[in-house]
Amino acid sequence: MPTAASFSTIEVLQNGQRVEIRGLRPQDRAEMLAALGRTSTQSLYRRFFAVRRQFSEAETTFFLNLDFVSHVALVAVAEEDGKAVIAGGGRYVVIKPQQAEVAFAVVDQYQGQGIGKALLRHLSSLAREAGLQEFVAEVLRENTAMLKVFEKSGLEMTTRSEGQTIHVLLRLA
Secondary structure, three states: OOOOOOOEEEEEOOOOOEEEEEEOOHHHHHHHHHHHHOOOHHHHHHHHOOOOOOOOHHHHHHHHOOOOOOEEEEEEEEEEOOEEEEEEEEEEEEEEOOEEEEEEEEOHHHOOOOHHHHHHHHHHHHHHHOOOOEEEEEEEOOOHHHHHHHHOOOOEEEEEEEOOEEEEEEEOO
């Protein structure tokens, strides 16, 4: 299996469209920001727990400059009118030995087509290869689509509710 930084595979979405799942690159900056612009207010809120269309330079640097050891990010790249565009992305950040926080965002027009499922599957595989045993995530209770992705992943899942937030633990091993 390739390293996380050089990871690349083709997935076929539920609608038949092909996307490349690959490691996020620093040169993806403009397209990543463009993807944010194509994402609805509701989807941004579900990802960041606030509507975020602008990020500081430090935040943007954090999102793009990955070591692919403690911070791994994959993107789903689709073709629109002959141009490669980011349709979604997922990442994990190691927060303690053998455990990482995982998060996803998918541009609205691509939601419900299997991108989140594919990203989770590939991130899980890379994480296992890196020796991780668990993913944790905080998901808004209203984000039933993301909760379903976790539930249908085949990974052992436990949850704990706290107000409007669901704390999710996924066992990778």
